[in-house]
């Protein structure tokens with residue numbers, strides 16, 4: 001009994017770390033944040049909690065290119081903008097995706113089950129610092 005209560009508290013702390021973050025977090029970053037609340041927590045416990053939360057549909061796992069898996073509090077279907085310079089990851093929802101998927105189906109006969117669009121480029125901050133460097 002005591003064990004399951006403790007597990008719940010740890011999962012809750014992991015979920016809160018993700019929900020309170022303003023960005024998409026790696027497992028390492030989540031571990032560091034959770035440790036501030038539960039100093040004794042092991043990395044493996046955080047990792048298991050993440051798997052549980054993902055399976056429960058409470059968080060989403062996002063894999064962008066070669067980078068580490070990121071954990072996302074937004075669980076609805078959406079896309080991402082990724083800055084190649086500072087690595088910032090922003091949410092973006094491609095409009096009219098349904099129509100695009102119908103077109104893919106028509107042209108390729110492929111039955112798409114999920115879609116995620118990754119936009120790579122420079123965020124506004126990095127565009128500004130690039131412009132300053134060039135002057």
Ligand SMILES: [Zn+2]
Pocket residue numbers: 083084085086087088122123124125126
């Ligand atoms: Zn940037």
Ligand SMILES: [Zn+2]
Pocket residue numbers: 024062072074078079080090091
């Ligand atoms: Zn996202």
